[in-house]
Amino acid sequence: MATETESKQAKADESSDYEYRTLMSLLGVSVSKHLLDEHYTVIWANDFYYQLIGWTKEEYETRFHNHCDLYYKTDPEEWNLLVNTVTKALETKQEGYQLVSPIRRKNGERIWVKFSTAFADEYVNGYQVAYSVLTNIDDFVRMQKEQSVTYDNLPGFVAKFRVENGGFEFLEANGRFRDFFGSDGQECLPYGLTNYDTEKNRATFRQNLPLMEKGEPVHFTLQSKDPSGKDMWMQVNAECIDWVDQSPIYLVIYIDITDITEQRELQKQLEERSKLLNEALQAAEKANKSKSDFLSRMSHDIRTPMNAIMGMTAIASSHIDDKERIQDCLSKIEVSSKLLLSLINEVLDMSKIESGRITMADEEFSLSDILQSMITIIHPSVLEKQHTFDIHAYQLKHENVIGDPQRIEQVFLNILSNAIKYTPHKGKIVLDIKEKPSNRDGYGYYEFIFKDNGYGMTPEFVKKIFLPFERAEDDNIHTIQGTGLGMAISQNIVRMMGGDIQVSSSYGQGSVFTVTMYLKLQEEKEFDLKIKAVAPVLVVDDDQISCETTCQRLEELGLDSQWALSGEEAIKMAASAHQESLDYQAIIIDLKMPGMDGIETARQIRKRIGKHIPIILLSAYDWTEYEASAKAAGVDGFVVKPMLRSSLAYALKRYVLKETKEPVDQSRxxxxxxxxxxxxxxxxxxxxxxxxxxxxxxxxxxxxxxxxxxxxxxxxxxxxxxxxxxxxxxxxxxxxxxxxxxxxxxxxxxxxxxxxxxxxxxxxxxxxxxxxxxxxxxxxxxxxxxxxxxxxxxxxxxxxxxxxxxxxxx
Incomplete structure (x- = not known):
């Protein structure tokens, strides 16, 4: 029989699995979990997976026994393509794969889907597990086919060429071009852009090739031979529509102007029409490319809150008997879920985003809650890139305000996620919060300054950073994913709140985003700590600004303070005070410090002064991975930066006065x-x-x-x-x-x-x-x-x- 511990673990696993399935069902996209065995067996899939393929779960299990190879039995080519893609990804040790391929629905209809699959560090019955998201892109593929039909019906002969190595590489063409020049691609054009070699044609090439290598538009006349060998004269209009591997891609339109009597009028009209046509084609291709890129870029923005949700779920599972930790994890999961939901809502309602028709809420909230929620969400990304992240609060007298906390948090996360993404490893990111004098009664005037030492932006891109779908064209960042919508949305939100958002940047040195806004003030409650100022509090942080602002908060609470900029200095001060029987009332130590970190500092202080002085560890990050070693070193508790007055008062009440924490939201x-x-x-x-x-x-x-x-x-x-x-x-x-x-x-x-x-x-x-x-x-x-x-x-x-x-x- 299972032990009580095994029974509890089974229930916990069942609960976590239920929460995971629920979340996947609510996302509104097809999500499935597979074994990487010979069948690619389906372990689990949400409702949208079965809606996509047209079979019910019961039908799928009965007919195919959850085996994908049976599902693909009538489509061996697609099955082989899928197997080869997965095999190659595994052999090259990739984290997953992406594949665009048709699948057959129950009614026999074939639709195009995009597979986005990640390999997990999870094994079932000895087989590795993979998670897949299937996106229906059938409409997009059909649109491309419709564009191809339009392409084939353009007037004249139309073809695409790559200009490289002093010549032209044929890429594709419409039917008229192939009928005239033949359908063998490059072989049908042995003399560059035409099938007839003359000195005049060669001179024309020599004149225009340097311009085309630079991507400039050109217009010239070439002599050709029709299929019967008859001489033809072609007006050629060529426009650069793209760059691939630093080589320009040209759309070339040939117009027959053999009839000299009509050449002048035709040339004038055709030049105008070809220009308009090229502009229209460029605009259409740019719009389609932006929308296509948008779907792939969304992946990162969705994964950020998903990472927090899955991480907090894992933490909750490992602390199943710790009620306070479970409550904390659930609270953070809720915050991340709301962010994920807001992202999905914005993506689904593009017209609302572009027109700025976003409704603002009017809720009571605390700036401290927003900051802690924000830290929870970005923490995994900060750790992954080994960034230093600091938050400084200056003269913040009013923490409790009224406004739209989710929208404000959305703006801040848009800016911070960009700072994290576009700052190389081991960079520095700082958020300064200032409450400045307000000229509006009942409102506080707040300034939030986000600074990083990342890649920075060119002056040209700074001018268009708030335009939808715009992304910087830079070799340093071309692999970084993003939707291109975040800053446009952020500007809309801030302006609807009556605020403003400004940006300054130095290319290669970093960026500064400044958000200012008025927030309605709540009625402030007086802090009654009931702590006698019998001795100062020692603050230890290598960041002098953090020391000074924390000491200001302590002064506002009626307590004296001293500060030290290193662990070594703090140890000396604590030992000296202890020898003179003037122990500090409490010691607050930053977790991350160069040289001696906060945990080692706490351990050394305990050796010298004993266990009677409360030691509180301060960090801008989640302390989960440090908790065991910190408590072993003698740390009494943890507090998240920035040290706002409310969080500082809570820490002192809990760890100095030993007051128990009230469960979050339990009273309501x-x-x-x-x-x-x-x-x-x-x-x-x-x-x-x-x-x-x-x-x-x-x-x-x-x-x-x-x-x-x-x-x-x-x-x-x-x-x-x-x-x-x-x-x-x-x-x-x-x-x-x-x-x-x-x-x-x-x-x-x-x-x-x-x-x-x-x-x-x-x-x-x-x-x-x-x-x-x-x-x-x-x-x-x-x-x-x-x-x-x-x-x-x-x-x-x-x-x-x-x-x-x-x-x-x-």
């Missing part, structure tokens, strides 16, 4: 538990997993929950129930049999008193402006977006269930 949760006992709700949801989540959330309030699996069931249940049975209805929008919009209209038109007044809340993944307008027009009171936000749900319930007289909003 206790108030809600059982608050709606006796109320009956109707939940209308067709998806089993979403229904399970919603029922759990709603039942925590004490409410009774009845379930309908589609709109028709909801209508039938409402009609069969006595009047006023249901106090609230949560309604999904897209459902089989009958959708939520139609069901709401029917309920509102029923001949009974409660049909008009029962609150109906949309609970749906349809989140666009037009979706919200449609649900309101149908008679719904509110519109909640999936994934579900507990706070928002509870606020809605308190609003409608605590107001008996609430009527339907027109």
């Amino acid at each position: 949760s206790k108030l809600r538990k059982g608050i709606h006992t006796g109320k009956r709700l109707l939940l209308v949801e067709d998806n089993d997993l979403n229904r399970e989540i919603a029922v759990e959330i709603l039942q925590r309030t004490g409410a009774l929950v009845d379930i309908a699996r589609n709109g028709q069931e909801a209508v039938d249940m409402f009609q069969a129930a006595l009047e006023d049975t249901y106090s609230l209805i949560f309604m999904d929008i897209q459902m089989p049999v009958m959708g939520g919009i139609e069901a709401t209209r029917i309920i509102r038109n029923l001949k009974r008193a409660d049909a008009k007044k029962v609150p109906i809340i949309a609970m749906t993944a349809n989140v666009f402006t037009e979706d919200i307008a449609e649900s309101k027009a149908a008679g719904m009171n509110e519109h909640l977006a999936k994934p579900l936000d507990l706070e928002q749900i509870y606020q809605i319930m308190e609003q409608y269930l605590c107001d008996v007289g609430q009527q339907s909003k027109e």
